[in-house]
Amino acid sequence: MLMENIISAVYERKALWDPAHPLHKNAVVLKNLWGEIGQALNTPEKIARNKWKNARDYYRRELKRKEVRGQNEEPVSSTWPYFQQMAFLRDVIMADMDNCDKQFSTLPWPRTLQRSPRPAGKDRKEGTPGKRKREEEEQEAAEDDMHFFKSLMPHMKDMPSTKKLRLRAQILDLFLLQEDDELEN
Structure with a gap:
């Protein structure tokens, strides 16, 4: 009642x-x-x-x-x-x-997600970069990813929390699809 x-x-x-x-x-x-x-x-x-x-x-x-x-x-x-x-x-x-x-369909999503470059193995004989060079490459890749996610902030700022959760779930789904594609290839 x-x-x-x-x-x-x-x-x-x-x-x-x-x-x-x-x-x-x-x-x-x-x-x-x-x-x-x-x-x-x-x-x-x-x-x-x-x-x-x-x-x-x-x-x-x-x-x-x-x-x-x-x-x-x-x-x-x-x-x-x-x-x-x-x-x-x-x-x-x-x-x-x-x-x-x-709103989600107009976001500038890439068609495929690119993974950050993985550091090469420790074997220097194969021409892999040294530890300092690998750390710099990892840091650049992390900064690039951070800039991308920060570029989404203006789009998400005024979005209600349920829409944000839906968007986050869709992003995670895209990552999972990319992982599945890599495992198949």
Whole structure:
């Protein structure tokens, strides 16, 4: 019952859930709105806010599941009891997911990942560089990699944490694919 009341209370306060609302980024207004909700429901503001965040995140996951299942032509339905009540968020969340996909597709990703050069063996007779030379090469490779990752920071700065996690997972997947390719060759 409390969850239904929280969802209804948030729905009535559009600034809390609609990024297009002019007061959506005003921290003072948002804090006051959460205070109103806590007072109206006779529950601590922090608990109401956490329950809302969990419900919103769960609704987002359910939408993603429906979207994936819908692509497979399987029946699409959610058994979560608050799914229909949270439907007012659908357009906002779908727009957010679309923006995330577009943002990732426009990043200047290389087609293949290049591994940093590995230091040569210690056998000097084969013409391998000395220890100091290897250390310099390793340091240059590490600096090059660091510059690349730092170049991504402006793109990631304003990205919500869930999108950052998705991006990091995609980067790790690319590394794993590169490792698999090297093992096959």
